[in-house]
Amino acid sequence: MIAKRIRLVAVLAITLLFLLAWVFPILWSVLNSLKTDSDVLAYPPKLFFSPTLEPYRDVLFGSASILPNLVSSFVISIGTTIITMLMAVPAAYALARLRFRGKKFAGFYVLATQMLPPVGIIIPYFLILRNIGWIDTYQGIILIYLSFSLPFAIWLLVSYFEDIPFEMEEAAYLDGASRMKTLWRIIIPQVRGGIAVTIVFVFLNAWNEFLFAVVLSGNTVRPVTVAMFNFVSVEQTLWAKLAAVSVLAMLPVVILGIVAQKNIVKGLTVGAVKGGGRR
Amino acid sequence: MPHAAATPPAGDLGRVLAQRERRFAAALLAPAFVALLATTTFPLLFLIGTSTFRMDLAMPFADGFVGLENYRTLLADDRFWSSLLVSLIYTASTVVLQVALGLALALLVMDMKRGQGWFRVVAILPVVLSPAVVGMIWRTFMLAPEFGIVDYLAINAGLGSQNWLGDPTLAMVSVVIIHTWQWTPFAFMVLLASLASLPEDIYEAARLDRASAWQRFKRITLPLLRPAIVMVVIMRTMVALTAFAAIFTVTGGGPGTATEILNLYAYRKSFTELSIGYGSALAVALLVVTILISGVLFAMRRAK
Structure with a gap:
């Protein structure tokens, strides 16, 4: 009985430690973003203080506002999401539902493109985009983001398309509906949930991308993950402001992550199940 | 596929339907595959190409084809x-x-x-x-x-x-x-x-x-x-x-x-x-x- 209780307490302590370890760095950034400059530098660190919104006012509306960078992040992420979905939904439908020669190879090709290390894509694209003057433009960044968002979206959508019963299409064909009409009217509404989940993940991945953004961004297009560096320099770090920017950069993805909570494992493991498990 | 669609009707009608299905599939796949070719396969080939060049953005005058020289340097x-x-x-x-x-x-x-x-x-x-x-x-x-x-x-x-x-x-x-x-x-x-x-x-x-x-x-x-x-x-x-x-x-x-x-x-x-x-x-x-x-x-x- 006592041994059992000790075990229970130990398990509780270990699991709580994990919870704390995951929450703390995020929570600590939030707390620091609500501090005055003197509170943020206080030693020992202050857990309790009178909160202020000053850092947020500074980074949003001050002289070095990151508002344009937040706009950049949103334009890139939304643009990537729209273009990716327009291409991925039809492609995923074809891969999941239609019969044609080379289908297996097509599916494998989509998976294999993800093997290519991003640094190997950005080197040639940097040269090409520089030649056509597309560095520091939205179209340049969004184009190269398709390299990772498309394979991801296609494979995630395939898994949703495969879940619809075939009888639905057959009934529509028997009623004389065309293929296109069937896809639009019958199939797409069935996978609305899957499309919504895919949109969330494509947006999230685009928002979080860094390597392509750091190479291709400039004064016009600079997402918030890159602009964040303005607040740390060799001479001084603007702690509270940096914390505020970090929180602003985290906010959209945390909200989306919690919205997509039930589907997160599926979103994270997309493609892997395909590699040889299911078929 | 384990759950392929209903078996197509035999004969000419079947062949016509199968061909239509192929064309439809090709049309649906084309945009995504063109984009994937352009953003992954093409850069890969380009990358292999540039890896056989001396290409120095700081000293462009010395650029030129060097074959496998970069790989020899690498080793x-x-x-x-x-x-x-x-x-x-x-x-x-x-x-x-x-x-x-x-x-x-x-x-x-x-x-x-x-x-x-x-x-x-x-x-x-x-x-x-x-x-x-x-x-x-x-x-x-x-x-x-x-x-x-x-x-x-x-x-x-x-x-x-x-x-x-x-x-x-x-x-x-x-x-x-x-x-x-x-x-x-x-x-x-x-x-x-x-x-x-x-x-x-x-x-x-x-x-x-x-x-x-x-x-x-x-x-x-x-x-x-x-x-x-x-x-x-x-x-x-x-x-x-x-x-x-x-x-x-x-x-x-x-x-x-x-x-x-x-x-x-x-x-x-x-x-x-x-x-x-x-x-x-x-x-x-x-x-x-x-x-x-x-x-x-x-x-x-x-x-x-």
Whole structure:
């Protein structure tokens, strides 16, 4: 009985430690973003203080506002999401539902493109985009983001398309509906949930991308993950402001992550199940 | 496909319908495949091309075709071999830590009667964040000497203030911990999901046979969980090999080249030192390493 209780307490302590370890760095950034400059530098660190919104006012509306960078992040992420979905939904439908020669190879090709290390894509694209003057433009960044968002979206959508019963299409064909009409009217509404989940993940991945953004961004297009560096320099770090920017950069993805909570494992493991498990 | 559509009618009508289906499929696939060819296959060929050139953005007058010269340089380049070693250490240690901690926690949480929901929500937080933001938070609020919480705890534990990102060994430990912090929840969530899907009656039978907890784990849980574990290992290995943002923001590969994984070396060579040709050869080397390692892992997956 006592041994059992000790075990229970130990398990509780270990699991709580994990919870704390995951929450703390995020929570600590939030707390620091609500501090005055003197509170943020206080030693020992202050857990309790009178909160202020000053850092947020500074980074949003001050002289070095990151508002344009937040706009950049949103334009890139939304643009990537729209273009990716327009291409991925039809492609995923074809891969999941239609019969044609080379289908297996097509599916494998989509998976294999993800093997290519991003640094190997950005080197040639940097040269090409520089030649056509597309560095520091939205179209340049969004184009190269398709390299990772498309394979991801296609494979995630395939898994949703495969879940619809075939009888639905057959009934529509028997009623004389065309293929296109069937896809639009019958199939797409069935996978609305899957499309919504895919949109969330494509947006999230685009928002979080860094390597392509750091190479291709400039004064016009600079997402918030890159602009964040303005607040740390060799001479001084603007702690509270940096914390505020970090929180602003985290906010959209945390909200989306919690919205997509039930589907997160599926979103994270997309493609892997395909590699040889299911078929 | 196991669940192909209804068998098409035989004869001419069948052939016409099948042809229509093929055309329809081609039309639906075309935009995505053109985009994929343009953004992945084409750059790969281009990259292999530039890797055979001397291409120096700082000294363009010396540019020209050099054949395999870049690859010969690479094989004799100490910094290449050391970055490869750093890559392997980084990948192996982060993957092992993620799987071990994630599995341990999944087993503990699985036995909890209440509060599982908390873990499911909290575990989402790190994995949805941008590695660049995660790196920045750790570099400043967690690890900055005398200011960061980790250093504060170290001082209070009597270890004294440490230069977490300035000492070569500690910097490596730090970037490994940061990656592990961010991605253990991934292993945890995936393994918890597959633990929850294991059949209950096997455990019932084992309990009736008076199998100990350790025996149940070793004989039942682990073999049943093996596919999920292998999948996590494969996915995390691929990501760790091309990890960039978290190391770039935290140490930039330094001090010196202490945390410079091969991926980062290819980046630095191309975009900091502006040797695009040699940087391309390094990127090709990274692709080869990735393919080799994934080949080994997939072979392990098939082996029973």
